[in-house]
Structures are given as C-alpha cells and as structure tokens.
Amino acid sequence: MTRVLHVITGLEHGGAEHQLALLLRHLPMECEVATLTHAGVLGERIRSGGVRVHELGMRGNRDLGALPRLVRLIRGGRYDVVHTHLYRACVYGRVAARLSGTPRVIATEHSLGDGHIEGRRTTRAVRALYRATERLGSMTVAVSPTVAARLRAWGVRPDRITVVPNGIDADAFAYDPGHRAVTRRRLGVPMDAHVAGCIGRLVPTKRFDLLIEAVARTPAAWLLLAGDGPERARLERLAASLGVSGRVVFTGGTDEVAPLLAAMDVYAAPSAQETFGLGVLEALAAGLPVVRTACPALDDLPPGEAPHAARLPAAAGPDAWSAAIGRRAGRVPVPPAVRRYAIEEQAAKLARLYGGHGGGEPSAARTRPVPESIPT
Structure with a gap:
C-alpha cells in the first residue's frame, strides 16, 4: 500500500x-x-x-x-x-x-x-x-x-x-434545531434574535470590522464572530466604541462549527479576496442564506449553483451590508454547489x-x- x-x-x-x-x-x-x-x-x-x-x-x-x-x-x-x-x-x-x-x-x-x-x-x-x-x-x-x-x-x-x-462533508453541517437552542443559550444570544455570523481567522483581510459597523446600523441584530487572531482586540474596541459590545459575540477558535452555524440566521463573508471560501460552503450546507464578496468556490462555478448566496461588490460599505444582512433569514435548501465539492x-x-x-x-x-x- x-x-x-x-x-x-x-x-x-x-x-x-x-x-x-x-x-x-x-x-x-x-x-x-x-x-x-x-x-x-x-x-x-x-x-x-x-x-x-x-x-x-x-x-x-x-x-x-x-x-x-x-x-x-x-x-x-x-x-x-x-x-x-x-x-x-x-x-x-x-x-x-x-x-x-x-x-x-x-x-x-x-x-x-x-x-x-x-x-x-x-x-x-x-x-x-x-x-x-x-x-x-x-x-x-x-x-x-x-x-x-x-x-x-x-x-x-x-x-x-x-x-x-x-x-466538504456536507452531512456534518446539516441543520439541527437542538444545536441552535443549546448554542444560543451558551453564548447568551436571545432565542428570537436575528443573528449574522462568520467563521475565520481575525485578520485584516477578512474585513470583520465591516460586519461590526453593519450590525451597529441594524437594530436588534446580533453578530457571531468565530475564530481568533491578531485583530481580536481591535475588533472588540471597535464594537465597544459603536455601542454594540453586547450584540457582538467573539467565540474564539473552535472545532464546533456546525452548532455555531445552526445558531445563525445569515452568514456574512465580506473578505475582498479568498483562496477558496470553505466557510461559505459550510454555511450553505447548513441551510443558511449567505451574503459574501469573494468566494472562488462559487465564482468558478456556472450561474445558479448557489441561488441563496448573494454577492456584494468589494466596495460595498456598512450600509449595504446592513441592508443585506437585515433582509435575509431562515433556512434555505442546500444548493447543488455544495455537492460539487464532496x-x-x-x-x-x-x-x-x-x-x-x-x-x-x-x-x-x-x-x-x-x-x-x-x-x-
């Protein structure tokens, strides 16, 4: 062998x-x-x-x-x-x-x-x-x-x-309402809150500051940022300066991705450049609507492979992200794009x-x- x-x-x-x-x-x-x-x-x-x-x-x-x-x-x-x-x-x-x-x-x-x-x-x-x-x-x-x-x-x-x-092992990310309830209770997120989220290293190229500013413009919305990295302290200060520290949750690095995705209502990925975009695929496998900028995993596919993954231009600002996050919620069907990457x-x-x-x-x-x- x-x-x-x-x-x-x-x-x-x-x-x-x-x-x-x-x-x-x-x-x-x-x-x-x-x-x-x-x-x-x-x-x-x-x-x-x-x-x-x-x-x-x-x-x-x-x-x-x-x-x-x-x-x-x-x-x-x-x-x-x-x-x-x-x-x-x-x-x-x-x-x-x-x-x-x-x-x-x-x-x-x-x-x-x-x-x-x-x-x-x-x-x-x-x-x-x-x-x-x-x-x-x-x-x-x-x-x-x-x-x-x-x-x-x-x-x-x-x-x-x-x-x-x-x-991607799509079945590992299948939506579980039990995970949703347990994870929200653990993180202190209200059960009826509208929750946007993203998973990735806290580095400048991910542009998570844009999401914090967007949530500050979206009344009652919460944000889950799962990951760790050198930008964490700066992002925490930004949330505090905008008065949304109570609605922005930093989970740190974790292997438990599926429960975090279950706790979200929309996945937001504002990175202006990516090498693949695995987090977006995992979110789609969890039945989440997605708002994203760069994602080669989808950009390199024919149109229509991921109908619930909306794309915003790299120049889009906090107001555009706030609007996009605010009008998307609820579970959607897992698109064909996910199965392409089995x-x-x-x-x-x-x-x-x-x-x-x-x-x-x-x-x-x-x-x-x-x-x-x-x-x-």
Missing part, C-alpha cells in the same frame, strides 16, 4: 489544518502527519483517529535544525509520497523530501492571496524562495482556479499546477496524484542549490 507523509506547519485551528484532518478520514492509503511546530488540539484529534502524528518542535522560521530532523523522519519512514501543506511546510518539506530521495512530492497551496500568503505580505524574498523550492517538487495543487492563476503569475509553470478543490471526490483526485509515484527526479532538483534560510 502507498505510504504518504503529510507535512504541515502546525495543527492549530485553521482552514488548511481542518481540511487535512478531514482528508485523512477519506484517503484510501496509509497516512502519517508531521507537524513542524506542535500538534495542538487538532493533532490530538487526528491521533485519536488512528493516524500517527510526528512533532518536530520547530521554534521559528529560521530554525534550520528542523530540516535534518524531517529528513531523518522521511528516510526512516520510507514514504512513497510526501504531501506538504502551508508555506513553511512546503519550503522545508520539499527540500527534505528531495534530500531523502522520496519519489513523489506534492504540495497543496491553500492560502495564496493577492499580495499576501497566510496573512503575510508576499515580499520578493518570499516569492523567490517559494519558486526555488517549488521546483524540487513533483506537482503543486491549487485549491481553486483563482489560486492556480496566482501561482502562474508567480512564475510557476502551468504544467506543474493542478486544481483539486477543498472538500470530500470523497476530492480525496479520490489526490489519491490518483499519489498513484503516480516512482517517477524520476526533476532536473531542477539536481541543479538548484538548497536554500539556506527561511525569510521571517
């Missing part, structure tokens, strides 16, 4: 991390996981499912001691495929896999935005290092055609890019990529030097 090692930067709450945990339950081969930093709660959940998780204890981007540890792990495991996820893991993982002689090296690009990657600016040094190490791999997987276009703009050859979208189908696509192991090493891997450091 094909043996696969997934290398990821960390296993805290995040879209790429949760996507990996979901894939591991559906990939039809023997998988292990190596996290450069620490396993965290999600790592323990993966272990409880019977998947071995290795922790490399990396202390920072320039902790080059992690590289020989990863090389030893890959050589000792005799893996057929190394599959990397997230920027730091892609850089270190590709180098270690080639030094180890792994026949097939796949990387998934989850978080390449327009001018940023994983919330950080894409400087010239970041792009150069990415391109240099990309050539050490066999194939780069983009989670959407939008990300594939960004990779090509970075100089990655088109024949080295393939699109495998993120997957996790079983996406896992099968990756399994076919893994099945190509055994090919020769790319000539670029023999001629290009190994990078000496990772930009901070």
Whole structure:
C-alpha cells in the first residue's frame, strides 16, 4: 500500500489544518502527519483517529535544525509520497523530501492571496524562495482556479499546477434545531434574535470590522464572530466604541462549527479576496442564506449553483451590508454547489496524484542549490 507523509506547519485551528484532518478520514492509503511546530488540539484529534502524528518542535522560521530532523523522519519512514501543506511546510518539506530521495512530492497551496500568503505580505524574498523550492517538487495543487492563476503569475509553470478543490462533508453541517437552542443559550444570544455570523481567522483581510459597523446600523441584530487572531482586540474596541459590545459575540477558535452555524440566521463573508471560501460552503450546507464578496468556490462555478448566496461588490460599505444582512433569514435548501465539492471526490483526485509515484527526479532538483534560510 502507498505510504504518504503529510507535512504541515502546525495543527492549530485553521482552514488548511481542518481540511487535512478531514482528508485523512477519506484517503484510501496509509497516512502519517508531521507537524513542524506542535500538534495542538487538532493533532490530538487526528491521533485519536488512528493516524500517527510526528512533532518536530520547530521554534521559528529560521530554525534550520528542523530540516535534518524531517529528513531523518522521511528516510526512516520510507514514504512513497510526501504531501506538504502551508508555506513553511512546503519550503522545508520539499527540500527534505528531495534530500531523502522520496519519489513523489506534492504540495497543496491553500492560502495564496493577492499580495499576501497566510496573512503575510508576499515580499520578493518570499516569492523567490517559494519558486526555488517549488521546483524540487513533483506537482503543486491549487485549491481553486483563482489560486492556480496566482501561482502562474508567480512564475510557476502551468504544467506543474493542478486544481483539486477543498472538500466538504456536507452531512456534518446539516441543520439541527437542538444545536441552535443549546448554542444560543451558551453564548447568551436571545432565542428570537436575528443573528449574522462568520467563521475565520481575525485578520485584516477578512474585513470583520465591516460586519461590526453593519450590525451597529441594524437594530436588534446580533453578530457571531468565530475564530481568533491578531485583530481580536481591535475588533472588540471597535464594537465597544459603536455601542454594540453586547450584540457582538467573539467565540474564539473552535472545532464546533456546525452548532455555531445552526445558531445563525445569515452568514456574512465580506473578505475582498479568498483562496477558496470553505466557510461559505459550510454555511450553505447548513441551510443558511449567505451574503459574501469573494468566494472562488462559487465564482468558478456556472450561474445558479448557489441561488441563496448573494454577492456584494468589494466596495460595498456598512450600509449595504446592513441592508443585506437585515433582509435575509431562515433556512434555505442546500444548493447543488455544495455537492460539487464532496470530500470523497476530492480525496479520490489526490489519491490518483499519489498513484503516480516512482517517477524520476526533476532536473531542477539536481541543479538548484538548497536554500539556506527561511525569510521571517
């Protein structure tokens, strides 16, 4: 049986991390996981499912001691495929896999935005290092055609890019009125309140400040923001300054997404750019009407695949968001778009990529030097 090692930067709450945990339950081969930093709660959940998780204890981007540890792990495991996820893991993982002689090296690009990657600016040094190490791999997987276009703009050859979208287990998000009641009581949200919400890291590119301003213009509306990140303190101050602290609930990072979606009446996603938009799909799977800006998962589909997902332009301000949030509520049918991204189908696509192991090493891997450091 094909043996696969997934290398990821960390296993805290995040879209790429949760996507990996979901894939591991559906990939039809023997998988292990190596996290450069620490396993965290999600790592323990993966272990409880019977998947071995290795922790490399990396202390920072320039902790080059992690590289020989990863090389030893890959050589000792005799893996057929190394599959990397997230920027730091892609850089270190590709180098270690080639030094180890792994026949097939796949990387998934989850978080390449327009001018940023994983919330950080894409400087010239970041792009150069990415391109240099990309050539050490066999194939780069983009989670959407939008990300594939960004990779090509970075100089990655088109024949080295393939699109495998993120997957979703739609049944896991099916609306449960019991979850709705329990979650609202736990969060202190009135049962009859009109609740907008969004799930994601609290970073500037998500534009959650726009939602807080919109709720301040929407009498009696509440807002659930599920996630954590560097913007939390600023967003809390903004809610206080607008007098809506009592109606804006910060839940922090959580694995319990379905109950939070059940507690909402409308899902609002104002991010001006995304790599995929998994949160929007999860909301649609929960039967929520959606108001959103960027969502490649829907933008790349034919019209009519998600009729209850209204799109606002990036220039729309708080008044437009207030109006859109205020006039949408109640459960709607799960649209065809959700079924297009069934996790079983996406896992099968990756399994076919893994099945190509055994090919020769790319000539670029023999001629290009190994990078000496990772930009901070």
